[in-house]
Amino acid sequence: MKRLILALSLAAGAAFLTAQVQAPAPSADSILDRVDRNAVPGNKIVVAEMTIHGRRDSRTIKSKSWIQGQEKAFTEYLDPPREKGTKMLKTGDQLWTYSPDTDRTISISGHMLRQSVMGSDLSYEDMMEDRRLRTAYEAKIAGEEAIDGRGCWIVEMTSRTGEAAYQSRKSWVDKERFLVLKEERYAKSGKLLKNVSVLSAIRVGERWVAERVLFHDALKQGEGTEFKIVSIEFDAAIPEALFSKASLRK
Amino acid sequence: MIKFLFKGILRDRSRSLFPFLVVTAGVFLTVALHCYIKGAEINVIRTNANLRHGHVKIMTRAYAKEVAQLPNDLALTGAGALIDDLTRTYPDIDWVARILFGGLFDVPDEKGETRAQAPVAGLAVDLRTPGGPELGLLDLAKILVRGRLPQAPGELLISEELSQKLGLPIGGRATLIGTTMNGSMSMANFTVAGTIRFGMRGMDRTGLIADLADVRKAMDMDDAAAEILGFFKDGLYSQERADAVAASFNARYAGKTDEFLPVMQTLRDQLGMDMMFDRLNDVSSIIIFIFLLAMSLVMWNAGLVGTLRRYGEFGVRLAIGEDKGRVYRSLITESLLVGILGSTAGTALGLAFSYYMQVHGIDVSSLMKGVNFLMQTVMRSKITPAAFFIGFIPGVAASLIGTAIAGRAVYKRQTARLFKELES
Numbered sequence: 001m002k003r004l005i006l007a008l009s010l011a012a013g014a015a016f017l018t019a020q021v022q023a024p025a026p027s028a029d030s031i032l033d034r035v036d037r038n039a040v041p042g043n044k045i046v047v048a049e050m051t052i053h054g055r056r057d058s059r060t061i062k063s064k065s066w067i068q069g070q071e072k073a074f075t076e077y078l079d080p081p082r083e084k085g086t087k088m089l090k091t092g093d094q095l096w097t098y099s100p101d102t103d104r105t106i107s108i109s110g111h112m113l114r115q116s117v118m119g120s121d122l123s124y125e126d127m128m129e130d131r132r133l134r135t136a137y138e139a140k141i142a143g144e145e146a147i148d149g150r151g152c153w154i155v156e157m158t159s160r161t162g163e164a165a166y167q168s169r170k171s172w173v174d175k176e177r178f179l180v181l182k183e184e185r186y187a188k189s190g191k192l193l194k195n196v197s198v199l200s201a202i203r204v205g206e207r208w209v210a211e212r213v214l215f216h217d218a219l220k221q222g223e224g225t226e227f228k229i230v231s232i233e234f235d236a237a238i239p240e241a242l243f244s245k246a247s248l249r250k
Numbered sequence: 251m252i253k254f255l256f257k258g259i260l261r262d263r264s265r266s267l268f269p270f271l272v273v274t275a276g277v278f279l280t281v282a283l284h285c286y287i288k289g290a291e292i293n294v295i296r297t298n299a300n301l302r303h304g305h306v307k308i309m310t311r312a313y314a315k316e317v318a319q320l321p322n323d324l325a326l327t328g329a330g331a332l333i334d335d336l337t338r339t340y341p342d343i344d345w346v347a348r349i350l351f352g353g354l355f356d357v358p359d360e361k362g363e364t365r366a367q368a369p370v371a372g373l374a375v376d377l378r379t380p381g382g383p384e385l386g387l388l389d390l391a392k393i394l395v396r397g398r399l400p401q402a403p404g405e406l407l408i409s410e411e412l413s414q415k416l417g418l419p420i421g422g423r424a425t426l427i428g429t430t431m432n433g434s435m436s437m438a439n440f441t442v443a444g445t446i447r448f449g450m451r452g453m454d455r456t457g458l459i460a461d462l463a464d465v466r467k468a469m470d471m472d473d474a475a476a477e478i479l480g481f482f483k484d485g486l487y488s489q490e491r492a493d494a495v496a497a498s499f500n501a502r503y504a505g506k507t508d509e510f511l512p513v514m515q516t517l518r519d520q521l522g523m524d525m526m527f528d529r530l531n532d533v534s535s536i537i538i539f540i541f542l543l544a545m546s547l548v549m550w551n552a553g554l555v556g557t558l559r560r561y562g563e564f565g566v567r568l569a570i571g572e573d574k575g576r577v578y579r580s581l582i583t584e585s586l587l588v589g590i591l592g593s594t595a596g597t598a599l600g601l602a603f604s605y606y607m608q609v610h611g612i613d614v615s616s617l618m619k620g621v622n623f624l625m626q627t628v629m630r631s632k633i634t635p636a637a638f639f640i641g642f643i644p645g646v647a648a649s650l651i652g653t654a655i656a657g658r659a660v661y662k663r664q665t666a667r668l669f670k671e672l673e674s
Contacts, residue, residue: 052432054323055312056510059432082470083434099437104425106356106437107364112427119323119433 028139028155034178035171036132038207043068043238047230052120053223061118062230070132072243083118087248088127095128098248105248120225121194121217125165133157136164144175147182151175166193177201177208192218204232269585270592272552273649276545277596277641278603282631283541284640285604287534289611289631294530295487295517300387301448303520304479305487306343306495308332312509313476317521320350322431322469322476326512329475340495342483344383347475349374349465353428353436355408355458357416366416370408370426371456374465378403387481388459390446396420397444405443406460409453413445420444426460430470438468478512492516542640546648553585553652557659564660578660585653586646593645600641607631 044067051060062079073090077083085100095108108115113125133139137157145152152172159167166185174181179201185194199212209232216224241247299305309317313324326332333345351372359365375384377400385391390399395410397420408418418424422442430436440460448454466472482491499514518527560581567577611630 054432056323082430097435097437099435102425102437102439104356104358104362104437104439106425106427112354115429115435116433118435119430 032134121215273592274596277645281600285631306480308478343480356425377461400443408458410445546644549648550652553649554656557656581657589646604631
């Protein structure tokens with residue numbers, strides 16, 4: 001009897017394990033949905049430091065951003081003194097920058113969007129990007145892999161319209177946190193343009209947020225740009241008037 | 251025999267003066283043209299050197315590798331101390347710091363909004379140091395179309411075409427949007443002091459020249475320079491001298507691996523310049539070769555005609571018993587003497603003229619009124635070692651060949667018919 005119970009237990013255990021292994025993986029679209037829900041909240045205020053590791057030296061730029069969904073963002077640079085007072089405004093598909101030295105507000109468009117933000121490995125195009133991956137990309141699961149001991153889906157994405165800043169992406173999405181831990185971004189030609197690695201993540205309320213992220217422009221030499229969140233406040237009250245050109249000069 | 255023939259040439263001018271003058275003129279023109287073309291080559295090289303490359307140029311090793319992209323993030327730092335050191339070490343060279351940059355020139359309307367915008371290619375040079383070499387190197391006073399040269403901080407020169415395109419008058423203000431040495435976006439306001447014409451399509455569409463101090467401030471490049479250019483004080487580029495200076499400078503940093511150490515390149519070593527040198531050399535060689543061929547034909551023809559004119563004389567000489575071979579040899583020797591004398595005189599005259607052209611040149615600025623772009627207005631020649639012998643090829647060889655061919659007629663004369671020919 002004991003043997004029978006043991007055999008049944010083993011059989012049940014094996015069946016359970018098999019069922020677990022063979023459980024259908026979530027679809028790529030559902031993974032992207034979860035990633036979007038995690039990354040694109042309503043309002044947030046973020047104080048961040050961006051350390052740019054150049055070929056010569058490293059320097060850190062501090063900024064404060066007020067972000068409303070994926071449409072509107074207002075950023076003021078706080079440090080170093082040369083950059084202090086520089087402001088940027090994103091409304092929809094328009095991007096403006098204000099320089100206190102010249103007291104001019106300039107629209108950033110066309111090829112300027114491909115320029116680096118403050119010499120970092122991020123471009124203005126990165127800032128303008130539609131963050132909702134689910135709508136911008138067609139996705140498929142290409143496999144699974146562990147990143148720093150965390151199980152990840154490997155999701156391959158291709159731009160639906162061909163108008164995205166990156167034609168394709170390969171993302172390693174944390175299976176539990178639905179946070180992209182590593183990403184490769186490619187041009188239409190298939191050339192690797194950017195590498196993104198999450199160095200640490202923090203939990204803020206319901207969400208997991210990438211606290212420290214290393215961006216590396218594959219076309220540039222240097223050690224990349226580390227983006228670090230100093231503080232983040234979700235669902236903050238942000239006056240609508242902030243997202244206007246007039247507020248750039250205040 | 252040579253002494254006898256020489257006396258004959260001097261005393262019987264009817265048979266020697268014309269060939270001598272033809273050879274002299276031909277050789278003179280050949281030498282003068284050769285030197286003039288070499289001088290024109292130097293003018294082209296000088297224009298390129300002054301505007302962009304210098305006779306020698308110092309950059310960081312990293313900048314030199316990506317020079318076509320104007321990577322100002324890889325610029326030289328501590329440029330002032332380096333120039334002081336270079337001035338002490340190489341006192342026969344003038345050193346200037348420059349920054350080349352790209353960006354957008356943004357013209358505001360009354361509300362400060364963008365009214366017009368255009369991409370620009372800028373050159374930052376020291377415009378405000380009294381007695382500085384840049385005003386002369388770039389000949390800014392000459393290429394000025396309207397307005398004046400910058401005098402106050404924040405003033406710059408833009409191309410006339412750019413001024414028209416942007417609707418930006420003299421005294422108008424615009425914002426230069428570029429990139430700092432660290433890669434950040436830079437914005438700086440400038441006032442247009444004057445407009446210029448470079449005479450080069452690309453530069454005239456987008457070019458501007460600003461003061462080095464202003465651009466350093468705008469681009470966060472304090473005491474930095476993208477390039478340090480060296481110009482030999484006599485204004486003449488010499489590959490040997492440039493090679494020697496570059497070798498001695500680069501030897502200081504040999505064996506070190508830091509990509510931000512300076513490296514010196516000669517004008518010829520710089521991007522695309524070796525091709526320009528080779529092309530110039532090819533074109534001038536083709537021109538000189540064609541001219542040499544034409545001159546040789548003229549002198550060959552002169553030798554031919556000069557010999558044929560003396561048909562009667564050969565008859566008399568053969569009639570009185572002179573050997574045909576001796577007559578032919580004397581003709582050849584005479585031609586050789588006339589060729590050598592004419593070539594020597596032509597070369598001497600050509601060199602004298604070219605020397606004048608090399609030292610003084612001919613100022614054609616009066617013919618170029620209203621032409622205000624970067625082009626040398628003093629046309630100069632350059633005496634090269636080849637100038638000392640290049641005229642001897644058509645001068646001696648061509649007339650000698652002409653005489654040799656025409657002189658064959660001596661052997662066709664028949665003694666039996668000589669008297670009949672002479673009677674007629």
